[in-house]
Amino acid sequence: MTPTRKRRLILISLVIFGVAVATAIFLTAFKDNIMFFKSPTEVSQNDYPENRSFRLGGMVKEGSLQRLENSLKVLFAVTDYNADVQVEYEGILPDLFREGQGVVAIGYMQNDQLFVAEEVLAKHDENYMPPEVSDILQTEDKQ
């Protein structure tokens, strides 16, 4: 390798290294601020931003979904199997919203007990399978 090429290679390696370190420091420093993402456990310990909206992530608790009559209002609990948070939402829920499914709710805490969601998003996992396979898996789980 000629000296000029060597010099250029060293230069470009230093550029890549510098940018990588800068990005890593930037992302680590802003890790918490990129998104206020809280779990039900953190919310129950009063660890949430007050008077501003944040994201609550967890599972919809089985058997907690209530639809209020004559309106689009729904009430459900979001759980991480450790603590629950009551969520109120008015609007159309996504297709994948169901009990036992992961959700992300964007909203604020009205008081210590109730989270008012402005938006509810369903989260799904990377497991795709035909319905028959899912039925077999579920019966196996029950046995």
Added chain:
Amino acid sequence: MNKIVKFYHEMGSPPSFYRITGYWLKPLLILALGLTIYGLIDGLFYAPPDYQQGDSYRIMFVHVPAAWMSMFIYAVIGICGIIAFVWRMKVAEAVMMASAPIGALFTALTLLTGMLWGKPMWGTYWDWDARMTSELILLFLYIGVMGIYSAYDDDPRKAARLAALVAIIGLINLPIIRYSVEWWTSIHQGASISIMGGNSGIKEWSMLRPLLVMALATKFYYLYSMLHRARNYLLRTEQKKSWVTKQLIES
């Protein structure tokens, strides 16, 4: 061994690169078209519906291969950028600049199909989460590489070196996209296929098959389209050289 070394040197020189890749174009196009048609029919009609998403998940057969290509092409651009910057190889410059618009299109396709999928499934077209934001930055990087190149239209070789620098710096975005769903709590699901095995992802062969066929089809399409563009790039930038004149007289 000598054959590989000879092939390497031939691919590095514009006239023989032009001559050799000329034979590849037609087979690549036929493979790309055939596999795309087969993959789409297989994915849209023969793959079983998903237990949760029903038929909506079928957009995956376009979305996932397009997303893989958006990152694969950027990796090619980055490596060609390093070669172009350090070794000043003309063919590397040609491959880099020929790849950029194709990668940008695959990135746009990824974002578009993802948005169409996100609305019914998640409940929103767009969410500023790590996976989506880093993929959007990838689109801007592609546009940046093309933009820098166009800004120096008086000297294409210098322009290509500057574009290479942008491309190399942007390489840092690739691991961020790849691991964004693991490093941050994201609404986007994890990888559909893991090479290392593991318990998650697609296990059903009838669902996996169209996905892999489409992944191959997009690779062949990229090779076809990129070589076609790289050949034109070499003709344009080397137009004063004798081999171009000879080539044009022959054809």
